[in-house]
Amino acid sequence: DAGVIQSPRHEVTEMGQEVTLRCKPISGHDYLFWYRQTMMRGLELLIYFNNNVPIDDSGMPEDRFSAKMPNASFSTLKIQPSEPRDSAVYFCASRPWAGQNTEAFFGQGTRLTVV
């Protein structure tokens, strides 16, 4: 398996534009997570899905952020409109259910810069 695949790796956009980040989890994994990493706040869990259903989106900072998982092999995180303070590295991760003690596997991240 190629692991968790995220695209794009880097995104530079202007303030006010819509940004869509994409993630392909590892096949067979039941959970999918979106994290944001910044110097100031570290790693924050934004939202996670179980079997394509959003379970907890309490970490989503504002209504400008939305996430979908239309099927087991694809998820998107959308920011509309984007703002400079959204600049961060966004990680997608997945893990199998196999009990609550399994570890998550992370993608390489998308570095978002909003200018």
Place this chain on the structure above:
Amino acid sequence: AQSVAQPEDQVNVAEGNPLTVKCTYSVSGNPYLFWYVQYPNRGLQFLLKYITGDNLVKGSYGFEAEFNKSQTSFHLKKPSALVSDSALYFCAVRPSGSARQLTFGSGTQLTVLP
């Protein structure tokens, strides 16, 4: 609420010397504990985990960690550091038997000096 503290932002150690990266946690009930490593411009990679059983857990690349319930700690250790171990290390916790997901510490930058 669950939380993780990594009290050191930066740890420097000479190559060949033992290293320790500290982690303490707070969680209701029994914890599941994890260590991840992040190299520059890469995602987090799983190193090791404690679920139950032996308090000393061995993981990838010669790393190990010791679970200490009384001190609520899960320090990461390696007997002999390599320059290639230089990276950002994250400790994470999740309560067992709960649907709650991982909470990560703030990370510790390890630098191994040649």
